[in-house]
Amino acid sequence: MKSLNKEKGIPYYLQIKEILEERIFNNIYPVNSLMPSETVLAEEFGVTRATIRNALKELKNAGLIYTEKGKGTIIKSPKIEQSLLKFYSFGREFKNSPYDIGSKVISKEKITPTLDLTEKLQVDEKSFLFKVERLRLFNSIPMILETSYIPEYIAGNIINEDLENKSIYDLLEEKYGVKIIKAKEYIEPKISDEIEANLLEIPRQSPVFYTERITLAPGNKPVELRRSIIRGDKFKFYTELY
Amino acid sequence: MKSLNKEKGIPYYLQIKEILEERIFNNIYPVNSLMPSETVLAEEFGVTRATIRNALKELKNAGLIYTEKGKGTIIKSPKIEQSLLKFYSFGREFKNSPYDIGSKVISKEKITPTLDLTEKLQVDEKSFLFKVERLRLFNSIPMILETSYIPEYIAGNIINEDLENKSIYDLLEEKYGVKIIKAKEYIEPKISDEIEANLLEIPRQSPVFYTERITLAPGNKPVELRRSIIRGDKFKFYTELY
Numbered sequence: 001m002k003s004l005n006k007e008k009g010i011p012y013y014l015q016i017k018e019i020l021e022e023r024i025f026n027n028i029y030p031v032n033s034l035m036p037s038e039t040v041l042a043e044e045f046g047v048t049r050a051t052i053r054n055a056l057k058e059l060k061n062a063g064l065i066y067t068e069k070g071k072g073t074i075i076k077s078p079k080i081e082q083s084l085l086k087f088y089s090f091g092r093e094f095k096n097s098p099y100d101i102g103s104k105v106i107s108k109e110k111i112t113p114t115l116d117l118t119e120k121l122q123v124d125e126k127s128f129l130f131k132v133e134r135l136r137l138f139n140s141i142p143m144i145l146e147t148s149y150i151p152e153y154i155a156g157n158i159i160n161e162d163l164e165n166k167s168i169y170d171l172l173e174e175k176y177g178v179k180i181i182k183a184k185e186y187i188e189p190k191i192s193d194e195i196e197a198n199l200l201e202i203p204r205q206s207p208v209f210y211t212e213r214i215t216l217a218p219g220n221k222p223v224e225l226r227r228s229i230i231r232g233d234k235f236k237f238y239t240e241l242y
Numbered sequence: 243m244k245s246l247n248k249e250k251g252i253p254y255y256l257q258i259k260e261i262l263e264e265r266i267f268n269n270i271y272p273v274n275s276l277m278p279s280e281t282v283l284a285e286e287f288g289v290t291r292a293t294i295r296n297a298l299k300e301l302k303n304a305g306l307i308y309t310e311k312g313k314g315t316i317i318k319s320p321k322i323e324q325s326l327l328k329f330y331s332f333g334r335e336f337k338n339s340p341y342d343i344g345s346k347v348i349s350k351e352k353i354t355p356t357l358d359l360t361e362k363l364q365v366d367e368k369s370f371l372f373k374v375e376r377l378r379l380f381n382s383i384p385m386i387l388e389t390s391y392i393p394e395y396i397a398g399n400i401i402n403e404d405l406e407n408k409s410i411y412d413l414l415e416e417k418y419g420v421k422i423i424k425a426k427e428y429i430e431p432k433i434s435d436e437i438e439a440n441l442l443e444i445p446r447q448s449p450v451f452y453t454e455r456i457t458l459a460p461g462n463k464p465v466e467l468r469r470s471i472i473r474g475d476k477f478k479f480y481t482e483l484y
Contacts, residue, residue, distance in 0.1 A: 068357060081428075087483035115310060150299050160354075183483045186323075189431035189449040189474040207431040207449060213483075232431040239481065241329040241425045 013048050013054035020055060024064050024078045024122065035065060035073035084239040087183060090144060091167030095110050100140065103164050105204050106133040106199065110159065120127055120214055121151055121222045128152040130159045135199055142200045145229040154178060154223050178223050185213040187237065195228045207232040246287050254289050255296035262339040264298060266306050266317055267381060277307060277315035326481040329425060332378050332386060333409030342382065345406045348375040350443065352401065362456055363393055364463045372401045377441055381395065384442045387471040396420060396465050410466065420465050427455040438471045449474040
């Protein structure tokens with residue numbers, strides 16, 4: 001748990017915003033409950049009500065709370081809003097955030113590709129791929145079930161790396177000299193099956209995103225295919241259309 | 243049903259691609275079934291096998307078919323692939339396509355906004371909105387259940403327009419002088435409820451997209467809020483990430 005650090009140089013309202021955000025994600029402030037009043041929060045943190053108001057404004061912009069006249073500030077479903085306009089990586093994006101980010105390796109193995117994988121990764125059917133299945137955790141809460149397929153010729157030893165604490169993209173770039181230039185991602189709605197629901201700790205038959213991402217190095221060379229089951233109760237995607 | 247028009251000036255392979263695509267969407271070639279062979283198709287259309295191959299390549303790129311060695315060409319689930327990188331409009335996009343596009347108005351009424359709508363559309367709680375619920379059809383198949391909220395001050399008579407055959411965006415621009423500059427869209431997975439499933443003619447509790455789009459005129463003035471239930475068995479979204 002974070003607390004306000006008055007030496008830190010980061011504006012108080014931003015620090016408070018992060019602390020409150022953490023409380024929302026950790027269910028200390030449950031969905032649909034009332035947030036403590038500005039006065040109470042100002043007293044707790046030893047700051048002015050104006051500072052609290054600025055922190056609340058940030059939370060409102062992040063879609064985590066809303067205000068209702070005569071009632072107060074109410075907690076919304078704490079969905080992480082993820083832009084679909086830029087390359088996002090769960091591991092990278094939250095690396096320097098106040099959240100405790102981690103992964104749990106569910107399985108890893110060396111396989112020969114199915115026909116579908118040979119086409120998508122542009123590899124021979126007799127070649128080898130690494131298949132890594134990881135559960136991505138956010139403050140110890142399982143958020144995404146992710147299966148990566150990486151051709152052996154791209155990263156010959158990646159299966160033995162520290163895949164619980166390191167981003168696959170970082171490993172590819174830093175250890176294997178793979179420059180990632182872009183990815184194409186498909187998004188579909190899905191109802192979680194039993195295995196997914198158990199691993200993600202959600203009720204069976206919950207709505208989830210199913211995404212398939214193909215990540216490309218220069219010359220449009222596929223370096224990874226990633227299939228993810230993303231909790232629909234924790235994430236929403238957004239895009240801007242012109 | 244379209245047929246090949248040799249006078250038309252459109253390359254044969256593109257015309258054939260559209261005809262085959264229509265057959266896939268209309269279930270004449272059902273999912274997982276084998277496509278007729280190149281020879282059979284060449285004979286049917288009176289073209290060379292090379293022309294058929296080009297048409298099939300287009301269908302493959304559109305994600306509608308795949309080839310399996312020793313088996314042939316197989317029909318994939320016919321999902322419409324929709325880019326999330328540019329402003330898309332079902333009505334506009336398919337206006338000049340070979341598909342029969344239409345809408346069925348389910349309900350239309352004048353309402354006062356909920357608190358949520360006052361914030362999102364930046365209107366007063368005592369103002370009026372038009373609420374229009376439409377089922378969007380594609381070759382008579384219901385694809386999207388769409389609820390639009392348009393402030394009365396933006397388009398005072400839009401509820402009386404021909405909303406079954408006209409795009410709301412076209413009406414706003416052409417009849418009401420509203421210039422649409424962009425939209426922000428949120429995407430979530432959802433399980434269809436009974437009403438949605440009945441209207442969309444899908445099994446109850448099917449996976450669907452739930453999207454909320456706010457459309458903006460210059461000065462970031464909201465002109466429409468649109469909530470859509472989009473069939474997950476017919477659509478997939480994609481984006482390119484850099």
